[in-house]
Amino acid sequence: MNTAFWLALGMVAFTYLGYPAAMALLARLRPRPLRTSAHLPSIDVLLVVHNGAQQLPAKLDNLLALDYPPDRLRINVVCDGCNDGTDAIARQYPSDRIRVLAFAERRGKSACIGSALPSLSADLVLFNDVRQRIDTGAAKALAAALSDPRVGAASGELMLEADNGYGRGVDAYWRYEKMIRRLESASGSLVGATGALYAARRDAIAPVPAGVVLDDMWIPLGIAAAGYRVVFVPQALAYDRATADAAAEERRKRRTLAGNYQLLHRWPQLAIPGAHPLALRLWGHKWLRLLAPWLLLLMLLASLWLALRGSAFYQSVLALQLLAYAAAVVGLRWPAAATRLLPVRLAGAFLSLNTSAMLALMDYLKNPHAHLWQTTRLEDVRR
Template sequence: MDSSVMEQVYFVALVGFWVSLALLVLCYALFPITLPFVSEIFKRRHKPQPSGQAFLPTVSILISAYNEEGVIERKIHNILSIDYPKDKLQVLIGDDGSADRTAEIVASYADRGITLVKAPKNAGKAAMLNRLHTHATGDILVFCDANTMFFPNAVRKLVGPFIDKKMGCVCGHLILSDRSGSVLGKGESSYWDLESEMKKFEGALDLLIGGNGALYAIRRELYTELPVKKSVMDDFYITTKILQKGYYSTFVGSAIGTEQTSKESSGEYRRKVRIGRANFNYLLSYLPLLNPFRPLRAYLFFCHKVVRWFSPHIFVLLALCNAILLPKGLFYQVFFGVTVFCVIVGVSRMVPHAYYFLMMNVAMLKGFFLSFTREKSGGWAREARGDDDA
């Protein structure tokens, strides 16, 4: 090949290498390290404070369930033990065509204030949440999963920040525990601890990027109907639409829920593929968050979500550019060797966190490609969890 052409190839590879490396360092090192300082500098200084009288708005708890007979009764007892005025609390549990005893169990608690909303057929979580929203009467909607167990004061803590009229969404603190002992389960638990820390600092800015479907609350009038033609991350879709409407979104670490990780590594991997696919399905609808006139919000969304979602693509580009640059010096040769070593460590499962990181990026990449294929709308793909049959 002509030397001038090769020099152009090297130049393009050089630019690709350093841009890719810079984005990954920003996402996985600089952003989380500097986030506490950013949150301290730019946090809201003047927030409405609660008066002497307790702020207790009407609340509707929405739970979408499918084949949850293993945990649904325990969840109902957990809801019934919540420390919140019963006359201000509506509990709606949607059964989305379960093939087990979920609906029967829920219906047996009708005399204790638990309302069953039954779908005629299995249509998926998004369709069920839309249905539950039409039945909700509370000023505040609290969303949670059937396997998420609340601390008694969780609802009180969640609704507190809504005393601020501009507060649109409040996310609680989900604590994941790994009873399964799977490699991905261990990695997921550790990852979620770090993610919760990042949510805490984004919450200090009242610019939390995405809630968690296991434990979050919104104003009822801010609910955006979920699309049902393709899979969607319902919690992320709903909460980001609230940010796009100009409302605040925050994190309350004292509103605590607990949950178990997936029972098997393969189940966790499939779940991550679905999450990746759902994120890319509606990526274009999230891009208004990159509005340069809202620079702080754009920075958080870009670093925390966009770069992370495209991390597998960036890793592949980095490796390809690195391979092209091998003749250009010792640095690129050493870097390539370290990269190969890290991949081997991850694949071998010697370090659970490395394996989790590797597999989650593979899952995200698979989800990206699946987002371009036809998808059967509706339905659920439930994975076994560590608390099943507990």
């Protein structure tokens, strides 16, 4: 049990501390700066929407206002089984730069992307979601990164605004995640993109199969497999609000984490070093995080076993773990009270993430074919 405890602790420490440190060291010793230019290639914006009538007008206004030559940017709205008039709103919009592709039956986002891609003709495809607002300079920033011939995909940065303790815990996790993405990009490639905003070379995108949950990982990883870099562009900003609804955030996290299990199932080479150029990075950034909740459980059980056998050291270790979990429960149960207590907020976010990873495995095993997403309502975000 002593060996099990230290092995689990070492793996958890590497997951959350060691991997970012390794990326920081690699970025320092072997930096990979971009070679950008002011060239403005043509862009097809691809927006897949399911029942987005409430949000679509503001989104179209936002896309039409992007600081990019109008004759070089076209907006493609793909309606995925919408029954709220989304397609009518898009068709009636006063702009000849908007093209609508509507499917009567709901097919899922990846199926819609796969069906729409062959009809696109621009140099770049810009992927985004209906809910988030994009900064006016984002398209130019992504295009600049993709002017480097070694780059095949470029991810923007999602900026979250939070009003309460729970939302700030989510925001703290995003800041940590973005730090890792910056380091991965500076040293080579990301292992995925921000679904709210990323762009890719159209001719580098492999066919996208139906049923994929994480298209923002599947597409960039396919591009990386072809030998291109996937980079992070912090100047390309998308804005969203961290939901105040803990249940909605829990559903989102579980769906995303279940999508990681789906990736491993559909593309097992992603876990084999040498079989995919980013396999080692995927272990550090993604796969070990899926193991983390089970490693934490092993640590707790091992320290309990050893503490009950009279070890004063493991009694202290057990007490520290229980104290940390108690703080996490406080952060989750009373987020408003934890607003000013950073350690409590972080503990709550950490426990929530690992609980979601554990439950996501159950979700995936129960229904491995689930892939349809639910639109987050504005009232869930504003609440």
